[in-house]
Structures are given as structure tokens and as C-alpha cells.
Amino acid sequence: MTEVQLDLTVNGRRHRVSVPAHHSLLDVLRDELELTGTKTNCLEAECGVCTVVVDGKSVASCTMLAAQCQGREVVTIEGLQDGGDLHPLQEAFVEHGAVQCGYCIPGMIMTAKAFLDENPRPTREAVREAIAGTLCRCTGYQKIVDAIMAASQRLVQQGERP
Amino acid sequence: MKVEFLEPQSLQDAVAMAKAKGVGARFVAGGTDLVIQMRKTGVLPEAIINLQRLRALGEIKHDADGFSLGALVTHRQIESEDRFLGGLQALRESACVIGGHQVRNVATLGGNLCNASPAADMVPILLCFNADVTLVGSSGSRNIPLAAFIEGPRKTQRAHDEVMTDIRFPKPAGKFASAFLKGGRRRAMEISIVAMAGVVSMSAGGTMTDVRLAMGAAGPKAIRLAQAEKFLEGKVPSKAVLEEAGKLAAAAASPIDDVRASASFRRHLVGVYARRVIELGWNRISEAGNDRSAA
Structure with missing residues (x-):
């Protein structure tokens, strides 16, 4: 038996899974844990659509081995809401209509989440740079940036950040 | 086929495991190249040896002679390293x-060098700084100049x-500046059409001295432009x-035609970026009293 026995912490919950050593974190999230909010797209870390947050940093789950996530904290789009309340980023995306086809949005929001956690008061330009690795092929960037800026203000106001 | 996953806790273990498994084993650090290669080729290694527990290889150190970057240092660490401001800023600019x-958060310098893409953006500036790499294997440890370590596309001496284990370079003497520029079709998420790095010092007489120039993505491997x-x-x-x-830089290029650019356009860009990098380095070193801009 050469599958890897993993103890994965995803969205605060521990999961024991057995996965082939070459499977990606994306494979395990979607196929084993049925967390299908994280989308499959380019599979080459080019598009950012599969972005999740691992130990506080945004990563492309398509190119990270699940086996390397043993003992690390993974947060996916499903982990942002709090008891049914949307995260300020999610609210802002809804309010600003920052969603067209929607496919990139989970990755876009997780990219923004990791960025805002480290940069609570970003400039618009910094936000644009931060999401450079996450592609929206509907090209709806204007409203996406608007939403991230609005969310950053709300998060600061909520006193969640210093 | 089942792939074995091995987790060495020490460098010695990692080497011993690789030796025992033979050529069917692959090391993994960040995984951003390996995972794609496995998926694209459908060829799976017999064993994947995870290097990430070798935490000592994840540090950036310096002493009076120069810098040492552990092979597991991520691009993110390099781009946010305060010691790489001033004269060494081209390291940040490259990273x-x-x-x-998402890639820079996990992809490592060692992985980038061992993968040996002709377009690897860290290579030109490290060539300018005369970097050496250290390899540790079952028959001991050896240092090789980076210029010799990378032999061609995807081919190294490893x-x-x-x-x-690490990438070392001496700090250039005196006041110097560095610069890196990349030519691509867009600003983000781009594989370089041309990558150009330079280091320059200023002589007492106000002329350029100890000029170093290296280009990537314009030939089978990155090279210095002697x-x-x-x-x-x-x-x-x-x-x-x-x-x-x-003109001299462009003459040294041996670019290919591909989907990103024609060979003739690449050659043209080599000339343009060589000029711009020298100019940028020179402006940096000429600025103000200079103790800050030249580390």
C-alpha cells in the first residue's frame, strides 16, 4: 500500500484521507473532501482559479502535492463564511456585482483574502498587482478591484485588523 | 503504478533515499514544476522525495564575504528580503x-535552478554575481559555478x-548597482521573451567599471555577455x-522562434534591454551620495 495517509486540516476541520502520492491538493479537495468550490482550470498555476490559502499564503492548489500539506492549515472558499454569514469579501463581491461568469471568483476571493490579511489598507494599484496571478477571462477587473477595496475598508472598520 | 512518498528529516536521509531509489526517484520542493510535468507527460516517478522538512535550507544568510541562499528559499522570500535593497535590488526585481x-509563495530558488528552464528569471542576475551552487550527494559535497551547473534546456550537472543545498555569491567590492528587466507580452504571469540583468560599479574617474551583463531566454541557457x-x-x-x-549583446544571442516571439524580435529585444539595463544601473549608481543605492 503506497498511498499516503494524510491528516489534513481544511477550514478548521481535520480530515483523514488516503491519497496517491502524486495527487494535488486540488484533487483531494474536490474528489475526496467534495469541496468543489475550488475550481479546476489550467492545471499549470497560470490562472489562479484554483487558489486556496495554506498557512496564510495563497497557493495554486493544482500544483501543490496534497502529501505536502500534512500538518498545514488549508482554507478554501467554503471556509470563509462564518455560521452562515458571508465574509466581508464575499459580501462586497455581491454588492459590487463583481461576478460575471463566476468561475474565477473562488480563486479571486481567496487570493484577495491572503493579500488583505497581510495588507489591511492597500492602494488600488497594490490590489491590482496582488490579483495579477488570478485571471478573470470575462475581464471584469474593475468591479473586482472595487469589491476588494470596499472589503478592505469594511474589515478595517470592523476592527478585525489593527 | 503507485508512487512512494518519502519524507527525509535530514539531508543525509534525503541523499540516502535518492541513492537507494535510483533514477526513478524525484525530489520535490515547492512542486510547481514537478506536478505539472507529471500531469503533462503522464510519467510518474517511482518515488517522490519531499525536501520540505529540511528547514535549514530555507534561510538567507550573509557574512562579510557574501550571501548564501538556501535552496528552499522561496521567490517570495527573495522579493521581500530587506538585505536585497540597494545594490542587490536586481535579485528582488528578478524574483x-x-x-x-501563488507560485512565488511556494516555488523555490533551488527548484528553479535545477529545473533549468532557459527562461528562468533568477539566473541572469545570479550569473552577474558569479554565484556558485553547492550539491550534496552520496559521494560528498561539491561547489560548481552556476554558469557551469546549467548545461542547457532542462539539463544540469546534478x-x-x-x-x-545552497546558492552562494560574493558581494561585489565597493559601490555598485544592479538592475533587472524582463521583456514579455504583458506585465504579469509571463514567461520571459528576454531577461536581462546587469551590475555596474563607478570608478574614481566617473566611468563604468566591473560591468557585468547577463541575458536569459535568448538562447539554450542564460549567459554572461562577455x-x-x-x-x-x-x-x-x-x-x-x-x-x-x-549590438554586441544581440550578436551573442541565439534565440528561437516560438509562440511567444520570433527569433529576430528576440534578438532585437536583447539589444534594447541590454542598453536599458546598463542605463538603469548607471542611473542608480549615479544617484545622490549613493551609500543607500549602492549597498
């Missing part, structure tokens, strides 16, 4: 254009049971001098 944040460097030595970067240096 911050590789992939997106034996299958050797782990790259003729252009020699030509620039002792000169002031006038328009005519820059023009000539650009």
Missing part, C-alpha cells in the same frame, strides 16, 4: 516577476542523488556607447 503570488562587458569597461554610457553595447 518578483516569476509566476504569480546527479540524481544530489541535493542542491564582449559587451569588455566593451563597456572604462566608458561612460553615452548614446553611442549604449548603442554599440546593444
Whole structure:
């Protein structure tokens, strides 16, 4: 038996899974844990659509081995809401209509989440740079940036950040 | 086929595991190249040896002689390293254009060098700084100049049971500046059409000295531009001098035609970026009292 026995912490919950050593974190999230909010797209870390947050940093789950996530904290789009309340980023995306086809949005929001956690008061330009690795092929960037800026203000106001 | 996953806790273990498993084993650090290669080729290694527990290889150190970057240092660490401001800023400039944040957060310098893409953006500036790499294998440890380590596209001197442990370079003497520029079709998430790095010092007489120039993505491997460097030595970067240096740089390129650019356009860009990098380095070193801009 050469599958890897993993103890994965995803969205605060521990999961024991057995996965082939070459499977990606994306494979395990979607196929084993049925967390299908994280989308499959380019599979080459080019598009950012599969972005999740691992130990506080945004990563492309398509190119990270699940086996390397043993003992690390993974947060996916499903982990942002709090008891049914949307995260300020999610609210802002809804309010600003920052969603067209929607496919990139989970990755876009997780990219923004990791960025805002480290940069609570970003400039618009910094936000644009931060999401450079996450592609929206509907090209709806204007409203996406608007939403991230609005969310950053709300998060600061909520006193969640210093 | 089942793939074994091995987790060495020490460098010695990693080397021993690779030796025991033979050529069918692959090391993994960040995984951003390996996972794609496995998926694209459908070829799976017999074993994947995870290097991430070798935490000692994830540090950036320096002493009076120079810097040492552990092979597991991520691009993110390099782009946010305060010691790489001033004269060493081209290291940050090179690191911050590789992939997106999601890649730079995990992809390692050692992985980038061992993968040996001709377009690897860290290579030109490390060539300018005369970097050496250290490999540790079952028959001991050895240092190789980076210029010799990378032999060609995806080809290095690393034996299958050797782990790259660190990348070292001496700090150039005196006041110097560095610069890196990348030519691509867009600003983000781009594989370079041309990558150009330079280091320059200023002589007491106000001319360029110890000029170093290296290009990537314009031939089978990144190289120093010896003729252009020699030509620039002792000169002031006038328009005519820059023009000539650009021509010498372009003559040293051996670019390919591909989906990103034609060979002739790449060659043209080599000339343009060589000029711009020298100019940028020179402006940086000429700025103000300079103790800050030249580390």
C-alpha cells in the first residue's frame, strides 16, 4: 500500500484521507473532501482559479502535492463564511456585482483574502498587482478591484485588523 | 503504478533515499514544476522525495564575504528580503516577476535552478554575481559555478542523488548597482521573451567599471555577455556607447522562434534591454551620495 495517509486540516476541520502520492491538493479537495468550490482550470498555476490559502499564503492548489500539506492549515472558499454569514469579501463581491461568469471568483476571493490579511489598507494599484496571478477571462477587473477595496475598508472598520 | 512518498528529516536521509531509489526517484520542493510535468507527460516517478522538512535550507544568510541562499528559499522570500535593497535590488526585481503570488509563495530558488528552464528569471542576475551552487550527494559535497551547473534546456550537472543545498555569491567590492528587466507580452504571469540583468560599479574617474551583463531566454541557457562587458569597461554610457553595447549583446544571442516571439524580435529585444539595463544601473549608481543605492 503506497498511498499516503494524510491528516489534513481544511477550514478548521481535520480530515483523514488516503491519497496517491502524486495527487494535488486540488484533487483531494474536490474528489475526496467534495469541496468543489475550488475550481479546476489550467492545471499549470497560470490562472489562479484554483487558489486556496495554506498557512496564510495563497497557493495554486493544482500544483501543490496534497502529501505536502500534512500538518498545514488549508482554507478554501467554503471556509470563509462564518455560521452562515458571508465574509466581508464575499459580501462586497455581491454588492459590487463583481461576478460575471463566476468561475474565477473562488480563486479571486481567496487570493484577495491572503493579500488583505497581510495588507489591511492597500492602494488600488497594490490590489491590482496582488490579483495579477488570478485571471478573470470575462475581464471584469474593475468591479473586482472595487469589491476588494470596499472589503478592505469594511474589515478595517470592523476592527478585525489593527 | 503507485508512487512512494518519502519524507527525509535530514539531508543525509534525503541523499540516502535518492541513492537507494535510483533514477526513478524525484525530489520535490515547492512542486510547481514537478506536478505539472507529471500531469503533462503522464510519467510518474517511482518515488517522490519531499525536501520540505529540511528547514535549514530555507534561510538567507550573509557574512562579510557574501550571501548564501538556501535552496528552499522561496521567490517570495527573495522579493521581500530587506538585505536585497540597494545594490542587490536586481535579485528582488528578478524574483518578483516569476509566476504569480501563488507560485512565488511556494516555488523555490533551488527548484528553479535545477529545473533549468532557459527562461528562468533568477539566473541572469545570479550569473552577474558569479554565484556558485553547492550539491550534496552520496559521494560528498561539491561547489560548481552556476554558469557551469546549467548545461542547457532542462539539463544540469546534478546527479540524481544530489541535493542542491545552497546558492552562494560574493558581494561585489565597493559601490555598485544592479538592475533587472524582463521583456514579455504583458506585465504579469509571463514567461520571459528576454531577461536581462546587469551590475555596474563607478570608478574614481566617473566611468563604468566591473560591468557585468547577463541575458536569459535568448538562447539554450542564460549567459554572461562577455564582449559587451569588455566593451563597456572604462566608458561612460553615452548614446553611442549604449548603442554599440546593444549590438554586441544581440550578436551573442541565439534565440528561437516560438509562440511567444520570433527569433529576430528576440534578438532585437536583447539589444534594447541590454542598453536599458546598463542605463538603469548607471542611473542608480549615479544617484545622490549613493551609500543607500549602492549597498
